[in-house]
Amino acid sequence: MIRIIGIAAGAFFTLSVLWAFVTGAYTAITEPAPETAEHAFHKHPRELHLQSDGPFGTWNLQQLQRGYQVYKEVCSACHSLKFVAMRDLEQLGYSEAEVKAEAASWTVPGVDPDTGEATTRSGEPTDYFPSPYPNEVAAAAANNNAVPPDLSLMTKARHDGSAYVYSLLTGFQEQPEKLLEEFPQAKTPAGLHYNPYFANLNLAMAPPLTMDGQVTYADGTEATIDQMAQDVAAFLTWTAEPSLPKRKQTGWPVLGFLLFATILAYLAKQQIWARVKPDKNRQDD
Template sequence: MIRLFGILAGLFFALASLWAFVFGAGTVISQGHLVEPTAEHEFHLLPRDANLPTDGAFGKWDVAQLQRGMQVYKEVCAACHGLKYVAFRDLEALGYNEAEVKAIAAGFQVPGVDPNTGEAALRPGLPTDKFPSPYPNAIAAAAANNNAIPPDLSLITKARHDGPNYVYSLLTGYGQIPGELKREFPAFSTPGGLHFNRYFPTLNLAMAPPLTADGQVTYAEGQPKPTVDQMARDVAAFLTWTAEPKLVERKQTGWPVLGFLLFATVLAFLAKKQIWARLKRPGHHGA
């Protein structure tokens, strides 16, 4: 009876899968020719590999790169984007000492209260404060950015698919509309106030190119040359850290856990062999 039930269940799932395949293929065949290709579909590019040190199962932080990325964020990105989930004191994990953290925090104006009047006012940041948004509210942000609200960057590499590579590619993906695109889609254009970027899904992006020239940020002596590509790579690494500061620790913890599970599996198998070794097979009659 159990065997019959299993056969019927398997047959049911096989027929359901076949029906779904046939139905889906029929839909594609019947409607596919009605769907006109779009410029966004044809010319949108998938993110390029940023080759960050944290890539792969054995990835680790490059602290110097994270500090360079923080510098790029502070001098370029912070003009439009906040980090509302990152406190200044968290930067100690990047190798900054207490005095340096205080200095970085004091360079930002954060919302506070005037002790004399009790009214809202701005004050220099403290290590316990979080990176502020440069705008008081969403309306002000939209008004200053062609009606587009710059997103908070705290979790941007987690919020976007292939986040670190997406950030890196987007920052280096600005350019002119290719002639091939113009020939194939004459009606496509980049409206005023937008910027062409092949790594953005709609190809037209409200954010102006933030990294416009090599040397835009001055790195300390002994650091790599601050080319646009290097600065984009560094800030992508920094935003990977802001989104998941325990990323490397999680990877490092995972290997001992996997080793323990493998050892436990082998131990359980050997125990099972030992326990069942003396049991007779069905139908076997010993003396």
């Protein structure tokens, strides 16, 4: 009796799930959801070609240094880089002395050795890049109740991460008149900024790159808004995965070895079974 009740209960739940699926699919086909402004006007990231792209990609150290300069002089006012140590800058081509000098230019939290009270001090190569705010409450209060995200892994956390960062930085604009005509309720609220590359089209971050020449590059590269956006996107690609080229360089020998091992195994199999001839007169029972 218990077995019959169990089978009946299982059949009931199975049929309920199947019925819900069928009715849901029918509703989705016959009554599609109304189009929203986000669906109609959201854009996919623009194309961005970096030297690190592709199976043989490598870092463009000059571009990474320029991107770090953009982060330091522009982005660090709001965004942290808490998973990156200052000593890692040596990977960008800086010497040990340059890394020490660069670290000393940052102010990081510290502790007074005499009183034990919280204080600040000059950074050291072993320090991680500091947050511009003491806590999330202060960060939200300074940014229209939106906490600026940490940028260490941003290009890994977003689809088409490098291109997304580049597109977002260069995508701030006025709302299209067509959008306001079709979706008047989607007008950008006060304090927010329209950007078609952002998921819901409006974000609290104001355009960080506002004019050409906002940063003066040490290598003489012309610092247009587009160039600065590309450079900082390349830099954040490095912060998210600094071992990217090394991983690619390691992958090719591994693939070569696996291919060689596969061929060797096949030849060994052929050699071992070469003397074994099938018995044509053998009949299966």
